[in-house]
Amino acid sequence: MRVPILKQGDYLIAPIQSALSDADFLRMQNELVDQVGKLRSRGVIVDVTALDVMDSFATRTLRSTALMTRLRGAETVIVGVQPEVAFSMVQLGLTLRMEDVETALDLDEGLAFLDRQTKG
Amino acid sequence: MADEMRVPISTDADIITARQKGRALAEWVGFSGSDLTIIASAISELARNIIEYAGHGEIIIRLAERGARRGIVIVARDDGPGIPDVALAMQDGYSTGKGLGLGLPGARRLMDEFEIVSEVGKGTTVTVGKWR
Amino acid sequence: MVTQPEEWGARSVAALRRELVEHFTEKREELRQQWVEQMTAKGLLAGLTQTEIETESATIYDTCIGCLETGQYDRAQTYATTLAERGVLRGMTSEQIIGGMLTLRDVYGRSLFERYQKDMKRLSAALDIYEPVANKILSIIALAFIDEREKVVRQQQEAIREISTPVLQVRNRLLIMPIIGLIDAQRARQLTEQLLRSIRANRAKVVVIDITGVPTVDSKVANNLIQTVEASRLMGAVVIVTGLSAEVSQTLVTIGVDLSKLNTVGDLQGGIEAADRLLGYKVITTEQATEIR
CATH class of the missing domain: 1.10.490.20 (Phycocyanins)
Known part of the structure; x- marks a missing residue:
């Protein structure tokens, strides 16, 4: 399942719509890192509301995506982590890896955060 | 729903199939909320481990009963190279592959029961269980 | 037979x-x-x-x-x-x-x-x-x-369990969770799940967890708290922990629990004030308000 990448002003939005295979995750990463440069985006929002599981691979890929886009001048925010998913990520010991990644409750909050970062 | 399901694991798409089937069985057993996510995450880590270290194998998901308690047991089996030092592999952050090294210790933390049998050159079987 | x-x-x-x-x-x-x-x-x-x-x-x-x-x-x-x-x-x-x-x-x-x-x-x-x-x-x-x-x-x-740990909304986007009594693994789990659901339902950005009423805080309880904080952060909420007694602070430091991840403030009042600052609220008297106008 391919993740669409939408351009909204200075930002890119990647709304994940269903469970992703590892290959899908990597494709999304490549496209985001690529598009950030092409479109000179200032921020990226990855919406994971639809994910019912975030395992070590998903977590690691999202983290590297955030670090890579940051190197290309765009802050990445992960939004929509579900309560159950957050809980099991903590149990799995994945949160340490997410410490340097920004998170927000939902798309609105993610956009508000980016606005504060880039326009404030 | 059948009491036991087998999912062959050889590509990363199989990981999704395995955890979706596991989640469905867990729901049928009566798990809810975070437990469903926890079980699905554990299956995901175990299946990923198979692909990373053995290439292919299978995940068996079955209903378990112990007296009046019901639960779910997941067996991850492969004929891969085996793990020379199981204690080392169970340490957080230890990885010889490209993962975070959280697969096995993570799965152990998520589940109530955890057992691993590995023989170099023969393969590895990890059995985990969770009870209601 | x-x-x-x-x-x-x-x-x-x-x-x-x-x-x-x-x-x-x-x-x-x-x-x-x-x-x-x-x-x-x-x-x-x-x-x-x-x-x-x-x-x-x-x-x-x-x-x-x-x-x-x-x-x-x-x-x-x-x-x-x-x-x-x-x-x-x-x-x-x-x-x-x-x-x-x-x-x-x-x-x-x-x-x-x-x-x-x-x-x-x-x-x-x-x-x-x-x-x-x-x-x-x-x-x-x-x-x-x-x-x-x-x-x-x-x-x-x-x-x-349901009534033992209420999650209360103090103002828009601010929740408090006063914990009273012992915290074991099961309760820690239950209250974390409850808090995470409340964060989503109330769209909370800041949570103040008050542990004045928790009699013993050992390394296990501290680790549970850290997990709660981390899980909340994944959902975009900041957690402030209040009510660590002098005794508890001494014990935790002595046994070497790393509390650098915990955002702590002395008491509940201080915690709510800190939360207000994070949310951009300022509490003023009506007199002050009149002066501003």
């Missing part, structure tokens, strides 16, 4: 079974009365009305005969379930239930003894038929009783 004496083939066992059924049916009123009397004497019927005693004893009596006759126990199972559902078992003690069934077993047994005492072989064959049935029924009722008790205990535990 019950083995029958050789002369008791399958056919004669079936015949004897019919005979026992007839016997208990004939003696129904007499034996049932005996049973009720003995239970009354033992004080096992306390709390039951006369009508309840009559109908319940008749039903149990007939259920037992039914099971003996058919060799099927679904009637006993159904009856036990109905008893439990009607809440009858809840109001009774285990002594009443088990004692009552043992008394009935005894009444049946004695009546068989009286009838067959002159023919020991027949008596022993009759007991071989009757005893497994009586035991099975006893265990069905006892299990239903235990199940019901466990159900009640579980419901109460859940109710206590």
